[in-house]
Amino acid sequence: MQEAWEIISNLVRSRKSDQLEQYLDTLSRAEKARAISRLEDDVHSHVLECLSNEAAADLMEDIFDNQAVELIEDLPIDKAAAIVDEMVSDEQADLLGHLEEDHKEEILQKMDPEEAVDARLLVQFPEDTAGGMMVTEYLSFSELLRAKDVIDNLRNNGDEYSDYDVQYIYVISKTGLLKGILPLRSILLSAKNTSLNELSIKNPLTVSTETTLDELKKIFGKYDFIGIPVTDDTGQLVGVVLRKAVLEAVDEMIGKSFLNFSGIVGGEELRSMPLFTRSFHRLSWLSVNIFLNIIAASVIAFYQDTLTTVIALAVFLPIISDMSGCSGNQAVAVSIRELSLGQVKPDELIRVLFKEAGIGIINGIILGLLIGGVAFCWKGNFYLGLVVGGALALNSLFAVCLGGSIPLVLKHFKMDPALASSPILTTITDMCGFFMVLSFAQSILPKLN
Amino acid sequence: MQEAWEIISNLVRSRKSDQLEQYLDTLSRAEKARAISRLEDDVHSHVLECLSNEAAADLMEDIFDNQAVELIEDLPIDKAAAIVDEMVSDEQADLLGHLEEDHKEEILQKMDPEEAVDARLLVQFPEDTAGGMMVTEYLSFSELLRAKDVIDNLRNNGDEYSDYDVQYIYVISKTGLLKGILPLRSILLSAKNTSLNELSIKNPLTVSTETTLDELKKIFGKYDFIGIPVTDDTGQLVGVVLRKAVLEAVDEMIGKSFLNFSGIVGGEELRSMPLFTRSFHRLSWLSVNIFLNIIAASVIAFYQDTLTTVIALAVFLPIISDMSGCSGNQAVAVSIRELSLGQVKPDELIRVLFKEAGIGIINGIILGLLIGGVAFCWKGNFYLGLVVGGALALNSLFAVCLGGSIPLVLKHFKMDPALASSPILTTITDMCGFFMVLSFAQSILPKLN
Numbered sequence: 082m083q084e085a086w087e088i089i090s091n092l093v094r095s096r097k098s099d100q101l102e103q104y105l106d107t108l109s110r111a112e113k114a115r116a117i118s119r120l121e122d123d124v125h126s127h128v129l130e131c132l133s134n135e136a137a138a139d140l141m142e143d144i145f146d147n148q149a150v151e152l153i154e155d156l157p158i159d160k161a162a163a164i165v166d167e168m169v170s171d172e173q174a175d176l177l178g179h180l181e182e183d184h185k186e187e188i189l190q191k192m193d194p195e196e197a198v199d200a201r202l203l204v205q206f207p208e209d210t211a212g213g214m215m216v217t218e219y220l221s222f223s224e225l226l227r228a229k230d231v232i233d234n235l236r237n238n239g240d241e242y243s244d245y246d247v248q249y250i251y252v253i254s255k256t257g258l259l260k261g262i263l264p265l266r267s268i269l270l271s272a273k274n275t276s277l278n279e280l281s282i283k284n285p286l287t288v289s290t291e292t293t294l295d296e297l298k299k300i301f302g303k304y305d306f307i308g309i310p311v312t313d314d315t316g317q318l319v320g321v322v323l324r325k326a327v328l329e330a331v332d333e334m335i336g337k338s339f340l341n342f343s344g345i346v347g348g349e350e351l352r353s354m355p356l357f358t359r360s361f362h363r364l365s366w367l368s369v370n371i372f373l374n375i376i377a378a379s380v381i382a383f384y385q386d387t388l389t390t391v392i393a394l395a396v397f398l399p400i401i402s403d404m405s406g407c408s409g410n411q412a413v414a415v416s417i418r419e420l421s422l423g424q425v426k427p428d429e430l431i432r433v434l435f436k437e438a439g440i441g442i443i444n445g446i447i448l449g450l451l452i453g454g455v456a457f458c459w460k461g462n463f464y465l466g467l468v469v470g471g472a473l474a475l476n477s478l479f480a481v482c483l484g485g486s487i488p489l490v491l492k493h494f495k496m497d498p499a500l501a502s503s504p505i506l507t508t509i510t511d512m513c514g515f516f517m518v519l520s521f522a523q524s525i526l527p528k529l530n
Numbered sequence: 531m532q533e534a535w536e537i538i539s540n541l542v543r544s545r546k547s548d549q550l551e552q553y554l555d556t557l558s559r560a561e562k563a564r565a566i567s568r569l570e571d572d573v574h575s576h577v578l579e580c581l582s583n584e585a586a587a588d589l590m591e592d593i594f595d596n597q598a599v600e601l602i603e604d605l606p607i608d609k610a611a612a613i614v615d616e617m618v619s620d621e622q623a624d625l626l627g628h629l630e631e632d633h634k635e636e637i638l639q640k641m642d643p644e645e646a647v648d649a650r651l652l653v654q655f656p657e658d659t660a661g662g663m664m665v666t667e668y669l670s671f672s673e674l675l676r677a678k679d680v681i682d683n684l685r686n687n688g689d690e691y692s693d694y695d696v697q698y699i700y701v702i703s704k705t706g707l708l709k710g711i712l713p714l715r716s717i718l719l720s721a722k723n724t725s726l727n728e729l730s731i732k733n734p735l736t737v738s739t740e741t742t743l744d745e746l747k748k749i750f751g752k753y754d755f756i757g758i759p760v761t762d763d764t765g766q767l768v769g770v771v772l773r774k775a776v777l778e779a780v781d782e783m784i785g786k787s788f789l790n791f792s793g794i795v796g797g798e799e800l801r802s803m804p805l806f807t808r809s810f811h812r813l814s815w816l817s818v819n820i821f822l823n824i825i826a827a828s829v830i831a832f833y834q835d836t837l838t839t840v841i842a843l844a845v846f847l848p849i850i851s852d853m854s855g856c857s858g859n860q861a862v863a864v865s866i867r868e869l870s871l872g873q874v875k876p877d878e879l880i881r882v883l884f885k886e887a888g889i890g891i892i893n894g895i896i897l898g899l900l901i902g903g904v905a906f907c908w909k910g911n912f913y914l915g916l917v918v919g920g921a922l923a924l925n926s927l928f929a930v931c932l933g934g935s936i937p938l939v940l941k942h943f944k945m946d947p948a949l950a951s952s953p954i955l956t957t958i959t960d961m962c963g964f965f966m967v968l969s970f971a972q973s974i975l976p977k978l979n
Contacts (some may be wrong), residue, residue, distance in 0.1 A: 110751040111872030118873065236719050248697065269718050270685050303558040328777045335784045336867060342788070343863030344856055350864050351873055352885040360892045363860050367893060370856055371900055374849045381845045382908075388844050395837050395844040396830045399851045399960065400823045406852075407793055407819055411812050414792030415799050418785060423560030424567065424800055436801040443809045444816060451820055459831075511848065 085116035090124045093131050102136045110143040117148050118353030126155040129164060138167035141176065147354065150179045153188075162191035165200070170217040171326060174203035178213075202319070211297060212290030214330060215311045215320030221251040222277055224260050229273035248307050251318055252281040259310055259318040261285060287312045288322065294334065297327045299423070335421065341499035342417070344370070348499075370504050377402075377511035384519035391522055391529045393460055397452070397469045401518055404448060404473060405480040405510040412437050412484030413502045420492055427493035430486055437485040441478035449474030464528040472517035480510045534565035539573045542580050551585045559592040566597050567802030575604040578613060587616035590625065596803065599628045602637075611640035614649070619666040620775060623652035627662075651768070660746060661739030663779060664760045664769030670700040671726055673709050678722035697756050700767055701730040708759055708767040710734060736761045737771065743783065746776045748872070784870065790948040791866070793819070797948075819953050826851075826960035833968035840971055840978045842909055846901070846918045850967055853897060854925045854959040858933030861886050862951045865937035869947065876942035879935055886934040890927035898923030913977040921966035929959045 085108060092101040105113065117140075120128065129137045129152055141149045141164060153161050153176070165173055165188055177185050177200055185204075189197045199217045206212025220242065222231055231250060235242065250268065252261040261281030271280055287310050288297065300309065301324050311320040337348030344366040350359055381388065381398065388394055416433065419425040425433065453470020457463055484506050488498035522529060534557060541550040554562065566589075569577065578586045578601055590598045590613060602610050602625070614622055614637055626634050626649055634653075638646045648666045655661025669691065671680055680699060684691065699717065701710040710730030720729055736759050737746065749758065750773050760769040786797030793815040799808055830837065830847065837843055865882065868874040874882065902919020906912055933955050937947035971978060 108752070109748045109872070111748065114871075115873050232718065235715070265714065265718070266684070269681065269714070299558045299560065302560055303556075325773070325777075328774075328781070332777070332781060332784065335781065335788070336871075339784070339788050339791070340863055340867055343791075344860045345863060351868060351871075352864065352882065353873075356885075356888045356892075360889045363857070363889060364893050364896060366860075367853065367856060367897060368900070371849070371853055371897060374852050375901075375904055378845045378849050381848070382842075385841045385844075389838060389841050392834045392838045393831075395834075395847065396827045398844065399830070399848045399964075400820070400827050402848045402852065403823050403855075403956065403960075404816065404820055407816060408812070411793050411815075414789055414794060415801065418789055419800060422563075422785075422800075423558070424564050424802075433801065436805075439805045440809045440812060443805075444813050447813060448816060448820060451817070452824075455824055507852065511852075515848075 084119070085112055086119040089116055089128070090120060093124045093127055096131060098131050098133070101131055102133065105132075105136065105140060113140060114144040114148060117144050117152070118351065125152070128152065129156055130160065134160075134163045134167045137164040141165075142168055142172045145351065146175055146179050147349075147351075149176050153180070154184070158187050158191055162188045166193045166196050170199050170203055170320075171214055173200050174206070174213065175208065177204045178208065206290055209294040209330060209334075210290060211288045211292040211309075211311050211322045212320070214294075214297070214326045215290075215322040216326070217320050218245045219251060219308070219310075219321040220245060220249075221253050221318060224252045224254060224276070224278040224281070226277050227273065228268050228271045228275050228277070228280065231268055231277065232273075250277075251310055251321070252277045253318055257317045259285070259287060259312055259316060262310065285310060289313070290319065292322075294327070294330055297322060298331055301327050338417070338421070338497075338499040341497060342414075342503065344500075344503075346500065366500075366504075373504055373508040374511075377508050377515065380512050380515040381519065384515075384523065387519055387523045387526065390526060391465070393456070393465060394469075394518060394522055397456065398515060398518060400452065401469070401473050401476060401514040402507075402511045404452075405476045405514050406507045408441075408444060408448075408477045409480030409484030409506045409510050410503055412440075412481040413488055413498075413506060416485050416488035417498050417502070420488060420498065425489065427489045430489055433485040433489060434482050437481040438478065441481040444481070445474040445477035448477055462529060464525055468518060468521045468525070468529070472514060472521055476510060476514040476517060479513055480506070483509060533568070534561055535568040538565055538577070539569060542573045542576055545580060547580050547582070550580055551582065554581075554585065554589060562589060563593040563597060566593050566601070567800065574601070577601065578605055579609065583609075583612045583616045586613040590614075591617055591621045594800065595624055595628050596798075596800075598625050602629070603633070607636050607640055611637045615642050615645050619648050619652055619769075620663055622649050623655070623662065624657065626653045627657065655739055658743040658779060658783075659739060660737045660741040660758075660760050660771045661769070663743075663746070663775045664739075664771040665775070666769050667694045668700060668757070668759075668770040669694060669698075670702050670767060673701045673703060673725070673727040673730070675726050676722065677717050677720045677724050677726070677729065680717055680726065681722070699726075700759055700770070701726045702767055706766045708734070708736060708761055708765060711759065734759060738762070739768065741771075743776070743779055746771060747780055750776050787866070787870070787946075787948040790946060791863075791952065793949075793952075795949065815949075815953075822953055822957040823960075826957050826964065829961050829964040830968065833964075833972065836968055836972045836975060839975060840914070842905070842914060843918075843967060843971055846905065847964060847967060849901065850918070850922050850925060850963040851956075851960045853901075853922060854929040854963050855956040857890075857893060857897075857926045858929030858955045858959050859952055861889075861930040861933030862937055862947075862955060865934050866947050866951070869937060869941055874938065876938045879938055882934040882938060883931050886930040887927065890930040893930070894923040894926035897926055911978060913974055917967060917970045917974070917978070921963060921970055925959060925963040925966060928962055929955070932958060 088104060092104060132140065165176065189200060248265055250263045250265060251259060252263055254260050261283045262285040263277060263281040267280055290311055290313060308321045308323045310318055311322055313319050340350060341348045346362045346365050350362060449470040452473050453466035456469040457466030487502045487505055491498045491501055537553060541553060581589065614625065638649060697714055699712045699714060700708060701712055703709050710732045711734040712726060712730040716729050739760055739762060757770045757772040759767055760771055762768050789799060790797045795811045795814050799811060898919040901922050902915035905918040906915030936951045936954055940947045940950055
């Protein structure tokens with residue numbers, strides 16, 4: 082079977098625009114993104130040219146932002162502007178926000194003036210605020226109109242509205258102030274001459290352009306709305322943030338947090354990105370980590386004599402380091418998850434310590450007995466088992482308490498728990514673990530040989 | 531300021547039902563779940579009793595499944611059944627699926643017979659299939675009806691339909707076969723006497739009850755629908771799976787995968803769960819890990835003499851183990867993320883190896899130079915730097931190639947990459963790293979002192 086990018090390449094090379102558009106329609110968003118990332122350079126730079134502006138805009142909306150930027154960079158400004166014109170407002174703003182300042186300005190100059198005004202408005206808002214997530218495609222009507230005016234309008238503009246979410250109609254004053262909202266169903270069921278003012282639900286819930294993703298998540302968790310109107314400081318309706326956009330943003334945030342947690346700085350890496358970008362993002366975290374590692378391991382250097390005397394300890398040091406790290410990271414992960422689900426607040430340190438201590442004691446004792454038993458069986462020395470097992474037990478308890486707390490503390494100081502928790506945790510637990518094994522050993526050295 | 535659970539406790543203890551219902555309405559889903567998890571036993575077991583069935587059902591839908599199970603376990607069967615009756619069908623099925631078999635049967639017996647039939651249908655489907663995610667609250671009308679019949683019906687049953695998603699109407703034959711779908715808007719804009727058969731879009735996209743979450747994600751990624759009808763083998767309409775439900779399930783899956791990745795077996799832990807459950811889930815992963823660790827560290831045991839001769843190596847062993855693990859885990863995380871985004875397929879091992887090798891060479895050389903430099907500066911021995919730096923460089927390259935591949939291989943064999951990738955990776959890279967450092971050292975032992 083031919084892969085999608087092979088089919089696309091053939092269609093682009095033979096300039097079969099209609100067939101290309103039809104074929105793209107059969108692909109999911111993920112398949113489109115994957116296919117675009119696999120195209121060879123000569124095809125990659127001609128895909129958009131081969132499509133109508135509408136089809137190109139659809140494609141741009143479906144792939145990743147960095148891919149959309151790469152595609153549009155290759156295009157003449159006129160074509161680029163025509164494509165951006167066709168995009169939904171929030172995607173438009175996302176894309177423009179990722180372009181170089183000059184390039185963005187050139188495209189905005191060539192865009193349809195009305196679209197450009199909207200785009201300039203949206204692009205100024207950070208991506209993870211209501212302003213950055215809202216769309217400007219919504220239906221608003223003057224409060225003075227009647228139900229039948231709206232029905233006539235819908236009938237006459239059906240095509241234009243096909244991309245709109247028309248579950249709600251927003252009722253505004255002459256000066257653009259949001260006066261109320263009106264479910265489409267109410268219009269359907271009302272007498273034709275009733276005025277919108279009469280029909281609409283007054284004082285609807287609104288958010289401001291600065292409302293953050295966290296708050297939006299909370300609001301959509303509280304109410305079952307499909308969209309919430311966004312107003313500016315003066316009460317003017319400026320856009321609508323859709324539940325869909327918020328859920329997608331949350332989804333992306335969780336994905337980013339997962340990659341950050343694993344040491345991918347920036348939270349974004351696809352293997353289709355340039356080698357040096359990928360390498361740099363990984364290395365920036367690894368190089369911090371290696372210095373933290375050296376600091377932790379320097380504890381061992383202070384005990385070289387002890388270690389020379391009881392060389393068996395060298396076998397257990399990496400085990401204790403790794404196991405404490407694992408136990409602690411479990412607690413880190415639970416705290417990060419609970420924070421993101423809103424189930425723990427940064428000031429609930431005592432609760433977390435208490436809850437983790439319980440697990441730390443149980444798991445510490447069991448793991449300590451296991452490793453102590455192995456040490457005893459291997460060398461036949463009870464004290465070796467005691468040193469190694471005791472150190473792991475205590476360090477496991479310490480690690481879960483620390484691991485549970487670090488994300489809360491970082492969050493309290495408005496830092497990202499995903500990126501920094503794990504390196505901080507393992508550095509401290511390594512130092513502590515090495516110190517315990519080696520100092521315990523030193524204190525009963527004669528009994529260990 | 532009083533915390534939510536304190537306010538709830540006061541209201542429950544003084545049996546102020548109306549105020550409790552009003553107060554719960556002001557809370558988001560996350561806040562409700564958090565408050566319920568903090569209640570003391572005497573309040574916890576009386577919350578639902580203090581609410582009307584409708585309000586209790588709303589609460590049950592908003593909190594976590596395990597919390598809902600705990601709440602309902604305390605209730606008399608009659609009250610429990612009355613509450614479950616009021617829940618939306620997919621949440622109903624979720625809850626019943628989490629109950630003990632006997633308890634579930636008792637509740638089903640006491641439920642409204644019509645609701646119970648729906649619930650019995652839904653509860654048989656796995657949670658992550660279209661059958662398990664669909665709702666049975668949708669609007670279906672016979673193809674023989676006319677537009678105005680639907681409008682009349684909507685007008686007369688507005689209350690009952692208030693929970694329904696009414697963007698689409700499903701048009702069925704006399705025997706319940708799905709014939710077409712019809713956007714509410716089309717009805718609004720059509721002549722009153724047009725028949726539904728004429729208005730509706732024929733051969734709509736459908737899924738079967740067995741369609742998996744992965745496939746649903748793909749379909750909703752391809753089409754902009756709010757819901758997709760679910761049919762059984764005979765073409766009968768049995769439910770509708772909503773985009774919302776799919777996005778929430780994906781969200782949950784990503785969260786589970788994150789916890790699995792950090793060694794929380796089962797992918798679920800909230801600190802409100804019982805201590806021994808939490809401890810056991812963590813320990814089951816840790817105890818596998820400790821044995822893998824012992825296997826890896828046993829490599830060191832074979833080189834005790836070398837280590838005694840060059841004790842400085844003992845300082846570097848944990849560093850090499852940890853850094854290789856970090857590099858490899860970055861690659862693991864990118865593979866898991868790319869798999870879940872559909873950007874890499876399990877059979878693309880060669881591509882991943884090639885992409886990772888590039889990073890492995892760059893980062894390996896830089897990290898190797900760093901750690902080699904530190905070793906050289908510390909002991910003033912060029913060969914020590916060479917052994918340590920060379921081992922880390924080679925092991926980093928090995929770790930990223932391995933880390934990138936393991937998730938693809940696990941996925942190919944239908945295993946969960948999140949849970950097993952990291953332990954497999956670190957065991958192999960530890961063994962390999964220890965072996966390289968110690969065997970390199972042994973081969974040039976005279977030069978190291």
